Amino acid sequence: MDILIIEDEKNVRNELKQLLENAFYKVAIVEKFEQVVEQILTISPDLVLLDLKLPGQDGQMICRALRQTSTVPVIFLTSDSDVMTELDCILLGGDDFITKPYAPSLLLARIQAVLKRTINQPTExxxxxxxxxxxxxxxxxxxxxxxxxxxxxxxxxxxxxxxxxxxxxxxxxxxxxxxxxxxxxxxxxxxxxxxxxxxxxxxxxxxxxxxxxxxxxxxxx
CATH class of the missing domain: 1.10.10.10 (Winged helix-like DNA-binding domain superfamily/Winged helix DNA-binding domain)
Structure with missing residues (x-):
């Protein structure tokens, strides 16, 4: 399974990449934050981990534009714990919303749940x-x-x-x-x-x- 990380903080991005690779996912990352939707469509991942606060274009704008052409699962991963922000993200088409700092086991479990729900990913x-x-x-x-x-x-x-x-x-x-x-x-x-x-x-x-x-x-x- 391929997961795309869209996160502008390098340390967080690298930690996520290591965690996911240890869990046997294939991982791609976005490092340039122009034309992000086009990059997502080109990479065609099975799931996107999307930060909210990004240079130039925030995560909600990216999700809104992405949902015009793609149903790829999106999990928002952000330090913003506001309930209304979470609601907005879900209404825009996000599949889950996880607040930083997160427990690695919880993140992996939520990824598993979204994949299983959206593309019937086997638990095995x-x-x-x-x-x-x-x-x-x-x-x-x-x-x-x-x-x-x-x-x-x-x-x-x-x-x-x-x-x-x-x-x-x-x-x-x-x-x-x-x-x-x-x-x-x-x-x-x-x-x-x-x-x-x-x-x-x-x-x-x-x-x-x-x-x-x-x-x-x-x-x-």
Missing amino acids: QFVLTHKGVSLNISTYKVYVEETEAELTKTEFKLLHYLFQRKGEVVPRMDIIVYLWDNDVFIDDNALSVNMTRLRNKLDTLGISDFIQTKRGVGYQL
């Missing part, structure tokens, strides 16, 4: 399964059959990264860089602590050897 795309263990990337939950456990953001990112590289021995440093990609020094022990917590949650599901430790190297599913 949002679930990764390996050796009987399933990870729902829109709810941050891991489950085995009917039993489930909710993960913290770091636990989810850790397990999700291992799912992405299942079968490989993933070095500890690769995981540390992925989880804490910033300029702050992270003690190596932080990974061990989060791995222990994740394994404890898997234990509650009856899975005790799902994540194997490769001594001196890293971890493997």
